Amino acid sequence: MNDTKRGACLCGAITFEIAPPYRWFAHCHCSMCRKHHGGLYGTGVGVPRERFRWLTGHDQISHYRATGAFERPYCRRCGSVVPAESHDPEVMHVPAGLVEGDIGARPRTHIFVGSKASFENITDSLPQFQAYPPGLDLPVAAPAQTPPTSGSERVSGSCLCGTIAYEATSAPRRIVCCHCSLCRRSFGTAFASTTFVPRQSFRWTRGRDRIATYRMQQPHSYSSSFCGDCGSLVPGVSHEVRVALLPVGSIDTALAPLPLTHIFVASKAPWDEITDTWPQFDELPPPEQLDEMFG
Ligand SMILES: [Zn+2]
Ligand SMILES: [Zn+2]
Ligand SMILES: [Zn+2]
CATH class of the missing domain: 2.170.150.70 (Metal Binding Protein, Guanine Nucleotide Exchange Factor; Chain A)
Structure with missing residues (x-):
């Protein structure tokens, strides 16, 4: 498989391989992804389980569960968010930033734009969904929305x-x-x-x-x-x-x-x-x- 790509956490302890076809490639703006990644949004790739392989460092993973639905694992040495099981037992959810080189695919959607950060403007033309894309019937926690405050001094x-x-x-x-x-x-x-x-x-x-x-x-x-x-x-x-x-x-x-x-x-x-x-x-x-x- 020469379309196989390698991924690693920041410290390099945890490594893995992925290969297409990818089930999704989405920017998620939900508050949990934003907090866990620390960024404006998280970007994840859905990799079929048989196309995903842990290489090293599986024992370095810490497990945190924010809600009943998903576990949010991370590297205990460096804090990088690492691949996780998704809502679909056949698909792993892989943080795209960990993958080296060209994934060979491009982001396709924005999800959970209903809970994006007040200070973020989405400027590309990818399809946007308020929560999950159509056809995914999963429970959604209500976003805590506060109106933007302009010129806040704190x-x-x-x-x-x-x-x-x-x-x-x-x-x-x-x-x-x-x-x-x-x-x-x-x-x-x-x-x-x-x-x-x-x-x-x-x-x-x-x-x-x-x-x-x-x-x-x-x-x-x-x-x-x-x-x-x-x-x-x-x-x-x-x-x-x-x-x-x-x-x-x-x-x-x-x-x-x-x-x-x-x-x-x-x-x-x-x-x-x-x-x-x-x-x-x-x-x-x-x-x-x-x-x-x-x-
Ligand atoms: Zn930098
Ligand atoms: Zn690490
Ligand atoms: Zn914490």
Whole structure:
């Protein structure tokens, strides 16, 4: 099978193989996917069970169940969301960001747009469904919808299980979408979506002792902080930077839409098509724009 693709979590402990035909390739905007992945939305591929194979690290998987319907497994070392059983016992649900190279297919739909983040605008022309696509008769938890607040001067957020929460007294001003291969594996999606607030304005409100951190030294330094109880990405607050980095999926405040900046676009996944008109940079923006970006 030379259409076989390999996938891995951020730390590389958990690896697997997939091959087509894929049953679905969908962007899911539900609040649980957003929180678990940490991004604007999660993107998943439905892989027939006989076309899916675990290679390594199956014993590194932690299991979290948010609702009766699905388990949401993640790597206990690095927090990456990893492949899971789906509503269909014959199909595995695979986070597309973990797959290396070209999956050989393209996203087909947006699902659960009824519960998308208040600050997200969908700009492509793929079909959109309020919840599951037609023909899938599964129970749906009512989304907790709060009207967008424009110019909110505070922001609060939490992980999927609710153990960890934070707040900041200043508002995020921009979302940075990083398409690099490490961010794809960390978020399990096409790109990382992160916003930031001044570090002095940020504080944890609960669960700080439950934060797990994975640090990669080679070949690039990269770190990811996640909830040790559910695997959701949580803010990164380090002494080297003057900002707290908030994975946008963790945000509970109904913020008004924010401008985006796309970075490391030169290394984006082939299936990741940018359809908005916000600025794009092959790698990092030049230093003066970087300063402006972090305001
Ligand atoms: Zn891992
Ligand atoms: Zn949690
Ligand atoms: Zn990145």
